[in-house]
Amino acid sequence: MSSPIAIATRAIDLRSRADARHDAWFRWLLASCGLLVLAALLGAALATLWGGREVLFGHGFAFLTSAEWNPVSGEYGALAPVYGTLVTSLVALLLAVPVAFGIAMFLTEIAPAWMRAPVASAIELLASIPSIIYGMWGLFVFVPFMARVEPAISATLGRLPLVGGLFQGPPIGLGLLTAGIVLAVMILPFICAVMREVFQAVPVRLRESAYALGATTWEVVWHIVLPYTRGAVVGGIFLGLGRALGETMAVTFVLGNSYAITGSLLMPGTSISSAIANEFNEAVGTHRSALIALGFLLFVVTFVVLLVARLMLRRLARREGA
């Protein structure tokens, strides 16, 4: 006969053993969720590598260094699409980040309380607009507008030393600058939503201590809020950058789809994803392989850009720590 205490201990023992088992199952479940992401990423990268092998390995470095894209003669160089992708994304970031920062700062520090929730939901709604809508808007509304203002841009910014060359070209409304601006509008809500969220998470006592010491709103944001949230803010910017690099439809409509590398932002160009979207439907053989190889290249470009950004962040953190 076992004593009541022994029964109780056994029950507890059984219970904790069950708990341990359930914990193990749960750990496996979570781990496989994480692994699934890695497997999907690796699978997609390998699939595009395999699909593009004919051009990636057959043409070798010419694929990376040549700007010649000629399906008729079978020459494929990815330089022009890569250039267009990077330039439009860079323009988009340069425009979107300051504006997103301003909106987020306004909503968390300055705006009256009744205004915050509606504007915040409006921004989140903006993020859910499908890209084809931005493309149509870009094509039918924004491109004609840009065609009207481009002569003024060329006459003013185009005269500046050093950067003047960036703003010269025929006023057709299409091009790298237009695509960059449309992309900026598209990624703005993502970056802004993240910034607003993390600015709100800054402990009230930090903020109020600074105000108590006589800091202005700007000083509070610049010296307290931003350093406190820097990692998350950069994460939000990455999110926007990722979307800008891979954006397809909106860019296809406003970029001009011309395989050219030009020094001016007012000239048409092409991007990796829009080249694929344009040509994949009718492509066969080597042409198809070249487009899949472009897809693989987009993986590489995105990876390198994010890696460089992360390294820069780490160096920044180390310098501040020292």
Next chain:
Amino acid sequence: MKAKQLRSFIAAAMMLASGQAAAVDITGAGASFVHPIISRWSATFAEETGHRVNYQSIGSGGGIAQIKAGTVDFGASDMPLDTAALDEHGLVQFPEVIGGIVPALNVAGIEPGTLVLDGPTLARVFMGEITRWNDPALVALNRDVALPDAAITVVHRSDGSGTTFNFSDYLGKVSPEWKEKVGRGTVVKWPVGIGGKGNEGVSAYVRQMPNSIGYVEYAFAVQNKLGYARMKNAAGKVVAPDTASFQAAAATADWAHAEHFNLLMTNAPGAEAWPITATSWVILHRQPKNPANGKVVLDFFRWAFEHGREQAIELDYVPLPPALVTQIEAYWKAEIRQ
């Protein structure tokens, strides 16, 4: 409407009475150029016979791949296959409907259909050699038109398309320089210009950009009320793009000597022929994998050639000339096991 319902009811009743197999679903895939007309035809065909035709507009390349793999009952392509490719996979092909490609332009003061172009000049514009509207070559063709002193913006298709294939084929036929430097394809390396996605993209760009010129299927030029040019054809006569000139091109093209109808109608010799006329081909298996479906496919196109002419014209296509239809039906008898 009532008459139609009654007719389909009677058709259904007759089928049941004669113990015929029930309605058959056939599938096709390929060129987007013919998607509107095949959809229209299949709706009426289904009402009259009960057989349904599902067509997926996935592009010519996709259509060829699918019919080779045998996953569809027919494929459609804007580019003809050559005899070797057809024989290798046991396929046959025939044209189904005709369309015209027109130079679309947007120049203030030039009314639609007043500007005249010839092939070599058009090629030089698209090569970037003629850059202004008052270039001597353009002025020589248009003594009565006031051409502005403005830069030309060239617009082309950015996506792979049969329209580009036929357009570049035409420019290659009239300009050796084009043939050598650019060539022919669904996507080519354009020396100049900006690319619009699809006929709708090119139409939108041309409509928005002053002093631009592009090329679109005739239906898009009509529906978007774009300015268009007349062309000097191979016979040296200036013709306007319309049903008559497209049909003249189809009638004077040398189909009789084209093996498996492997012939592009561009630069057709007739005096009234529109020089940039195109067609789309239906591709079938010589021995249908599923004979019942194969029969319905032929029934469908036989019906379309006979009863679908007005619908084609409504959608700004041009039906095949009767002589060509006769030739196609003889081809079916000779080539396809029925």
